[in-house]
Amino acid sequence: MQVYGDLQSGNCLKVKYIADALGVPYEWRDVPSGTGATTTSEFLALNPAAQVPVIVLDDGRVLAQSNAILRYLARDSRFLPADAFAAAKVDEWLFWEQYSHEPYVAVARAHVVYKGHTIESRDANLVARAEKALDRLEQALSGSDFLTGPALTIADIALLAYTRLSPQGGFDLTGRPAIRRWIAACEQELGLPALAAVN
Structure with missing residues (x-):
């Protein structure tokens, strides 16, 4: 491949x-x-x-x-449930990630990382939408190990990528302990370096 x-x-x-x-x-x-x-x-x-x-x-x-x-x-792996409803709950997060998370968190980060602009010059509306998305994640993860339950799925992988890199775009995760715990758990399961080594 x-x-x-x-x-x-x-x-x-x-x-x-x-x-x-x-x-x-x-x-x-x-x-x-x-x-x-x-x-x-x-x-x-x-x-x-x-x-x-x-x-x-x-x-x-x-x-x-x-x-x-x-x-x-x-498909046919531990990262995508075989049960139809459980798989649909994974899809629910995949669709949300592309519609309500990535267009704001990733675009604000791109402003800094790709375009070389300052964090202070980011679009305020974009930042507000990104913060709202991160708050939604914090809320969802406060009562669960991973997004759809006790096991890591592709829902977590989809949301991990830009959430983990979000400090590069000026987003502070220190006040979001559930997200930080989840990032560390995902890193451990996927064999990734710790967040501090990335940002």
């Missing part, structure tokens, strides 16, 4: 996290964001949406969209 992505991108890190956790062999093809690499004719032949991540399976089939890739790679 080939994975086209940018290791600064949380959406791409999701794919790396699940592939590594499952021991899926892959070749990483670096596609740096903001360089025009996703608009070449070669890349657009893989994904006309000009976005990473993209995976190319050994038989040549192509799949894009980080959470679709997560679902595909996690």
Whole structure:
């Protein structure tokens, strides 16, 4: 399998996290964001949406969209429940992540990390929406080890990537103990370095 992505991108890190956790062999093809690499004719032949991540399976089939890739790679594994309702609860978080978390937390971070702007110059409305999303996560994790219960699923992997990197975008997690506990638990299960080593 080939994975086209940018290791600064949380959406791409999701794919790396699940592939590594499952021991899926892959070749990483670096596609740096903001360089025009996703608009070449070669890349657009893989994904006309000009976005990473993209995976190319050994038989040549192509799949894009980080959470679709997560679902595909996690099938028949401990990271995606077999029970239909439990799997739908995972999907509930996957859809929320792309609609209510990533557009705010990730975009505010990109303002700082990719564009080189100051934390103070971030859009106030964007920051408020991101803080609201982080508050929602804190609330959900206050009574549960992981997002859908006692076991880590791709719901956690999907939300871990940008939440874990959110301090790079100026978000303070010190007042969110449930999120910090959850990040540490996810890191331990996935074999990732501690948050402090990332930010």
